[in-house]
Amino acid sequence: MNAYNAAADTANPQVGHKLADIPAHDPFVVADGATxxxxLYTGGSPxxxxxxxxxxxxxxxxxxxxWEGPFVVFTVPDGVWANPQxxxxxxxxxxxxxxxxxxxxLHNNERPLEGEGHGGYPLHWRGTVIAVSDSLDGPFELVKPDAPIVTEHLMTLDGTLHIDDEGNPWMVYCHEWVQTADGTVDAVHLKDDLTGCASEPIHLFSGSDAPWDNGEQPSAGAEKVFVTDGCQLYxxxxxxxxxxxxxxxxxxxVQTIARSVTDKLEGPWEQLAPLVFDDSGHGMLFQTFEGDWMLILxxxxxxxxxRCKLFEMTDTGDSFIVKSPKFDLAGDQSK
Known part of the structure; x- marks a missing residue:
């Protein structure tokens, strides 16, 4: 196995990486059946x-x-609303x-928004963008370079694609607690070509809807805030x-899970027991080529x-539950 060098030249991808060697945040896996x-996609930084x-x-x-990599599939271009740095x-x-x-x-810390942020954080442009490519290898090009998909007046993050029963595309995303104190999960109907919104946002649930006290105080004496991150639908x-x-x-x-009472995007949504604790989260589900469900976070x-952690999952028909951790598969022998 080649040891992972975080400063390695990305123009020279290496083979033999283990997940336990690769610094990664907010992982997302696509299982490409054709090849x-x-x-595995994750953020890249200077x-x-x-x-x-x-x-x-x-x-x-x-x-x-x-794993082989890293391969650069997208970089923030000049001349768009976001700051590449x-x-x-x-x-x-x-x-x-x-x-x-x-x-x-993406973000632009130099484009402030009106109002005062919670937790001592300033308000500025932050939002999910969409970029397109003909290949999983990229390069990906922005479909809307002048602003985030949802209005720039809202600090939003972690947008994901959801296709409803009628085949309509939606972006489900989190409205940042920095702006709202009580973070939310919301959704907006997208245009068919995914270049922008086709409706006003709808509210799905709030961070404080968790059935445990998940309120955080960013600093001593500060108000409680409720974080919502990493929404994914299945x-x-x-x-x-x-x-x-x-x-x-x-x-x-914590990695947790919710379920729509009506099995429609509009909900209402009920909160189920968390899946994984231990300072773990922002996970997603995928199926292996053998048909097994896996959680990566x-x-x-x-x-x-x-680092990325893998868990084999069980589809109970009503929800998903953890079957067993796969620390050995991730190359982590510490647990």
Whole structure:
């Protein structure tokens, strides 16, 4: 196995990486049946990866145990609303209409918003963008370069694609607690070509709806805030609509899950028992080429220590539950 060098030249991808060696946040996996290849997407940064600007990296694997990469599939371009030096969060790639669409959250800290932020954080432009490519390998190009998909007046993040029963595309996303104190999960109907919104946002649920006290105090004496992160939607074998999302529990990041009572996007949504604790979250589900459900998430929360963890899952028909951790598959022998 080649040891992972965070400052390695991304123009020179290496083979033999284990997940336990790769600094990663907000992981997203696409299982490409045509090539029998798993694609892992995560954010790329100047500090960790030697890039000259923020972007998105991909790693490839045939067995989920050894990975080749990193490959640069997207970098924040000049001349758009976002600042290339201010971050790229929560990348994910979806097949839609014969092409591949990258959803990633970008920022511009130098474009302030009106009002005062919560937790001592300022308000500024932050939102999910969509970029398109004909290949999982990229390069991806923005479909709307002048603003985020949802209005720039809202600080939003972690947008994901959901196709409803009528075949309509939606973006489900989180409204940032920095702006709202009580973070929310909301959704907006997208245009058929995914270039913008086709409706006003609808509210799905709030961070404070968690059935435990997940309120956090960013500093001593500060008001409580409620975090919503990493929303992802799936159908069970019983046709139940469930959503992964992340928040906090006793000061630690937690991977939790919700279920639509009506099995419609509009809900109402009920909160189920969390799936994984131990400062872990922002996970997503995918199926292996053998048909097994897997959960990938990152733990701990902070970079550069954060690493991907894998869990085999069980589809109960009503929801998904953890069957067993796959620390050995991730190359982590510490647990």
């Amino acid at each position: 029998q290849t798993y694609y 500090k960790l990866h030697g890039l000259d600007r923020y972007g998105v990296l991909a790693y490839k694997s045939r067995d989920l145990a050894e 201010h971050g790229a969060w929560a990348p994910e790639v979806h097949a839609y209409g014969g092409r591949y669409y990258l959803f990633v959250t 159908r069970t074998s019983g046709d139940r609509l469930i959503m992964l999302w992340s928040t906090y529990e006793k000061g630690n990041y 990152h733990s701990p929360f902070r970079m550069p220590e954060s």
